[in-house]
Amino acid sequence: MRTHRVLRTQAFRFVAIYLGIFAVSAAALVGFLYWNTARVLDRETDETIRAEVAGLVEQYQRLGLPVLTDVISRRSARSEQGIYVLADRDHRVIAGNLDLWPSVATAGDTFIEFEFERRDGQALQLRQARGQIFELAQGYFLLVARDVRDRREIERLFSTALPWSVAWMILLGVGGGVLISRNFLARLDVINRTSREIIAGDLTKRVPVTKTGDEFDDLSGHLNRMLDRIERLMHGMREVSDNVAHDLRSPLNRLRGRLEALSRQQASNPDVKSDIDAAVEETDRLINTFNALLLIAEAEAGSVRESMTEFDLREIVRGICDLYEPVAEDAGLAFEQRTDGAPMNVHGNQNLVSQAVANLVDNAIKYTPAGGKIQVIVESDGQRASLIVADTGPGIAPEDRGRVTERFVRLEASRNSPGTGLGLSLVAAVAHLHDAELILDDNKPGLRATLRFARAKTVTRALPQWPPRIETLH
Amino acid sequence: MRILVVEDDIEAQRYLVKGLREAGHVVDEAGDGETGLTLALSRVYDVTIIDRMLPKIDGLKLVATLREEHNSIPVLFLSALSDVNDRIKGLRAGGDDYLTKPYAFAELLARLEALMRRRDPLSVKTRVSVGDLELDLLSRTAKRSGSEIDLQPREFRLLEYLMRHAGQIVTRTMLLENVWEYHFDPQTNVIDVHISRLRAKIDKGFASPLLHTVRGAGYMIRAYA
Numbered sequence: 001m002r003t004h005r006v007l008r009t010q011a012f013r014f015v016a017i018y019l020g021i022f023a024v025s026a027a028a029l030v031g032f033l034y035w036n037t038a039r040v041l042d043r044e045t046d047e048t049i050r051a052e053v054a055g056l057v058e059q060y061q062r063l064g065l066p067v068l069t070d071v072i073s074r075r076s077a078r079s080e081q082g083i084y085v086l087a088d089r090d091h092r093v094i095a096g097n098l099d100l101w102p103s104v105a106t107a108g109d110t111f112i113e114f115e116f117e118r119r120d121g122q123a124l125q126l127r128q129a130r131g132q133i134f135e136l137a138q139g140y141f142l143l144v145a146r147d148v149r150d151r152r153e154i155e156r157l158f159s160t161a162l163p164w165s166v167a168w169m170i171l172l173g174v175g176g177g178v179l180i181s182r183n184f185l186a187r188l189d190v191i192n193r194t195s196r197e198i199i200a201g202d203l204t205k206r207v208p209v210t211k212t213g214d215e216f217d218d219l220s221g222h223l224n225r226m227l228d229r230i231e232r233l234m235h236g237m238r239e240v241s242d243n244v245a246h247d248l249r250s251p252l253n254r255l256r257g258r259l260e261a262l263s264r265q266q267a268s269n270p271d272v273k274s275d276i277d278a279a280v281e282e283t284d285r286l287i288n289t290f291n292a293l294l295l296i297a298e299a300e301a302g303s304v305r306e307s308m309t310e311f312d313l314r315e316i317v318r319g320i321c322d323l324y325e326p327v328a329e330d331a332g333l334a335f336e337q338r339t340d341g342a343p344m345n346v347h348g349n350q351n352l353v354s355q356a357v358a359n360l361v362d363n364a365i366k367y368t369p370a371g372g373k374i375q376v377i378v379e380s381d382g383q384r385a386s387l388i389v390a391d392t393g394p395g396i397a398p399e400d401r402g403r404v405t406e407r408f409v410r411l412e413a414s415r416n417s418p419g420t421g422l423g424l425s426l427v428a429a430v431a432h433l434h435d436a437e438l439i440l441d442d443n444k445p446g447l448r449a450t451l452r453f454a455r456a457k458t459v460t461r462a463l464p465q466w467p468p469r470i471e472t473l474h
Numbered sequence: 475m476r477i478l479v480v481e482d483d484i485e486a487q488r489y490l491v492k493g494l495r496e497a498g499h500v501v502d503e504a505g506d507g508e509t510g511l512t513l514a515l516s517r518v519y520d521v522t523i524i525d526r527m528l529p530k531i532d533g534l535k536l537v538a539t540l541r542e543e544h545n546s547i548p549v550l551f552l553s554a555l556s557d558v559n560d561r562i563k564g565l566r567a568g569g570d571d572y573l574t575k576p577y578a579f580a581e582l583l584a585r586l587e588a589l590m591r592r593r594d595p596l597s598v599k600t601r602v603s604v605g606d607l608e609l610d611l612l613s614r615t616a617k618r619s620g621s622e623i624d625l626q627p628r629e630f631r632l633l634e635y636l637m638r639h640a641g642q643i644v645t646r647t648m649l650l651e652n653v654w655e656y657h658f659d660p661q662t663n664v665i666d667v668h669i670s671r672l673r674a675k676i677d678k679g680f681a682s683p684l685l686h687t688v689r690g691a692g693y694m695i696r697a698y699a
Contacts, residue, residue: 242555246527249554250483253576257489260579264496277690280578287576288659291556298557307559322628323654326667351558355658362662423661 011184015177022173023166030165034158038151045130045146046111052082052144053134060136068142069095081147083116083129089139096143108133113148128152187216191223203231237301245294252290256283292422299352299429310456313346313353313385314339314378320357321376324365332370338377344385347456348434356430359423360389360449368393368446385453392446401440427451475590478522479503480510480536481552482529486575490523493579507531514540519547520590523582526553526564534567541568548589552577558657580691584643591642602637605697607676607684609637618676628653629672636685636695645692669693 006012060068072084076097085096093101102114113130131145194207206227207220263276321337328335346353364374372392379386396404405428427449431438434453441448477499481487487503494501502517504510507528514522514536526533537549551569553560561572571585602609606619614630616623625633632653636644646665650656669685677683686694 245556246554249575250486253554254483254485254489256576257486257493257579261489261492264493283576284578288661291659294556319654319656323656323660323664323668326671327662327664330667351657354656358656358658358660362660365662 005185006178006181009181009184012177012181015173015180019170019173019177023169026169027162027166030158030162034155038155041151041154042130045148045151046132049111049130049132049144049146053132053142056142056144057134057136060140060142065138065140072096072142083131083143083145083147085141085143087141087143089141091141094140098143101141102143114145191216191220195223198227203227203234234301241294241297241301248290252283252287256280256287259283289422292426295352295355296422296426296429299426299433308348309350310345310347311350311353312343313387313453314341314344316350316354317357317376317378317387320354320361323358324361328361328365328374331365331368332372333365333368334373336373336375338375338379341378341380344378344380345456346385346434346453348453349430352430352433356427356451357387357389359427360387360451363423364389364391364393364447364449367391372446380455383455385455387451387453388448390443390446390448392443395442395445395447396440398442404440405438475520476500476502476518477586478510478513478517478519480505480507480514480522480524480528480533482506482525482527490579490582493583497583505529507533507536511536511539514545514547515543521548521550521586523550523552523586524569526551526555526560534563537568550582550585550589561657578645578691580643581645581647584645584648584692587642588639588644588648591639602634602640604637604640604695605682605684607637607695609634616676618680623675625672625675629668629675632668632672633676633695636693640695640697643688643691643694648692 056068056071059071069086072086072095075082076084076095079097083097085098085101086094087096087101088094091101093099098116102116109132111130111132113128115126115128118125118127128148129145130148131143134142134144136142191207194205197205206224209217209220209224211217259276259280263273263280266273266276317339318337321335321339325335325337361374361376368374368391374392375388375390377386377388377390379388405424428438430436431451436454437450437452439450439452441450477494479487479491479494479501481490481503482505484505487505491501491503502513502519504513508530510522510524510528511531524533524536528536531539533551533553537551540547540549548570549568551564551572552575553564553572554575556574564572570589573582573585600610600612602611608617609630610616611634614627616625616630616633632649635649635653646663647659649665649668650660669687673683673685677685682698684695684697686696688694
């Protein structure tokens with residue numbers, strides 16, 4: 001698992017790519033060096049041989065066979081590397097340092113390579129030679145060659161050293177890559193862990209900065225500065241929200257107080273009084289909308305995170321069902337509640353979750369015609385706890401499902417029914433605050449709204465999915 | 475009844491004081507925390523209404539100081555902050571009730587009534603009765619004219635709350651907060667449905683109804699109409 005992670009790091013990939021390029025270029029360089037050296041050595045040998053052959057042929061032409069035989073005998077005795085053989089037309093050796101005429105050898109301008117045996121102390125060695133054969137006048141053959149064992153040695157050196165050095169290079173490279181990657185991972189893990197804690201709601205956490213002053217420290221420093229700013233903004237937001245609440249509530253309070261006082265004064269004048277009472281009601285609607293907007297803003301800003309606790313989702317749902325069941329029955333709806341089973345703890349703001357559940361149930365009752373059915377179900381699939389509110393009302397068309405959670409969006413059909421038009425927006429905001437999914441689905445017929453929470457784990461919380469999964473169900 | 479109002483919004487204070495006086499109460503007013511504290515410590519009141527955010531001495535600080543001085547006068551907080559956390563802070567500082575601005579005057583009056591009666595040692599009673607309706611708080615049973623009424627647990631709690639506040643107006647919000655413990659506004663009037671069910675159980679078939687609707691304010695349980 002750990003190794004697998006190391007292999008997947010960017011650092012390891014960089015090292016692997018670099019290693020690949022380096023290995024290929026090193027092999028190419030060594031290969032070229034070998035090829036060039038061999039070429040130069042061969043050419044040198046060939047030129048020496050050609051010059052010797054020319055010299056010997058000239059001596060033969062000028063001074064005849066006995067002198068040539070003599071010269072060859074002397075040279076063969078003296079030379080270590082050189083091979084000189086003079087043979088008659090039947091390839092019988094007349095003079096030289098080979099006992100037998102090599103079988104491959106035919107006369108010509110091209111160079112030939114052949115094997116020969118040479119006594120080295122007691123042992124008989126098989127050796128390689130390269131040389132040229134010249135056909136002299138009167139059918140004699142002259143062979144001049146060089147022992148090329150040294151060159152073969154170099155060749156072998158190159159051909160064995162190359163794979164070995166490449167193997168070592170890869171081994172050391174992989175090792176280095178793993179080391180660098182682990183170091184990378186360790187540094188990244190620290191940043192990831194801190195980020196996770198911050199996402200879970202603890203905005204006071206900061207990424208630790210080491211003293212090395214490297215890119216990671218730069219990154220950590222930038223992240224921390226960003227977090228400082230976010231924290232300041234959140235704090236400011238909280239303050240603004242409080243100030244807005246105060247500055248709008250105070251005049252609304254005065255307005256309502258004044259209207260109520262006026263209404264009491266006009267108790268004897270029913271026409272005026274009913275107008276004033278209507279104005280009071282209008283004020284209350286204004287206040288309700290304002291309260292709902294403020295609540296959504298608070299949920300979206302996540303400023304209520306500090307007041308999150310762990311609670312049993314079933315308890316919350318039971319309470320809301322208890323509150324709404326008689327309302328549903330009075331509206332001529334069958335009400336089914338399925339909240340049994342083991343406790344389903346989720347982490348969150350109880351008050352907001354209660355309100356979100358209430359909004360869903362309230363909507364279901366509001367939009368389902370008499371004779372319909374409402375189901376409220378709490379179920380769990382191990383990792384997640386889901387609340388489902390299903391009705392048999394008109395439902396929401398697939399193309400409208402994304403839109404209804406926006407603020408003040410009310411579908412034409414429902415525009416005249418009571419409510420602020422913020423009910424589902426609040427549910428969506430609460431879902432967002434809790435890293436929960438809100439899924440609006442077709443109940444065939446009707447609407448099936450699901451709020452899917454991550455179940456609370458006592459120690460750590462799972463990271464919310466990123467990018468968020470968007471479910472479109474039809 | 476003697477009431478102390480500590481509110482820095484002078485106009486709001488004027489309407490509040492006027493309304494309370496019209497309702498027959500004796501009212502003193504203060505425009506800041508310091509004056510409010512001096513008044514609260516030097517005179518005797520039945521209840522105080524205190525704004526949470528006040529100049530000089532903050533509302534929370536004021537109440538905390540009162541409690542340190544062993545002054546147990548009932549306190550109703552008024553606040554422009556509606557967050558549940560703010561409510562908790564207010565109650566923790568020693569407030570007895572918390573009302574978010576803007577509020578309906580009827581709501582305020584009903585809550586003041588409830589606060590002033592809170593000193594009754596009613597909570598240790600094991601029986602409450604209104605007219606011929608009797609509630610046994612230990613066995614959780616209700617009887618009217620001797621015959622038992624079958625009540626769901628929630629209905630019992632609702633009736634208990636109403637009967638503990640017999641003769642007082644109880645608002646829908648008070649019921650929602652005290653019987654269901656919810657601090658939000660359910661858009662539909664859910665409380666009315668629960669009340670009408672309860673009414674069907676306790677008043678149906680009896681000549682004199684006990685559970686009354688007070689228009690524009692809430693409900694009241696009372697022996698004789």
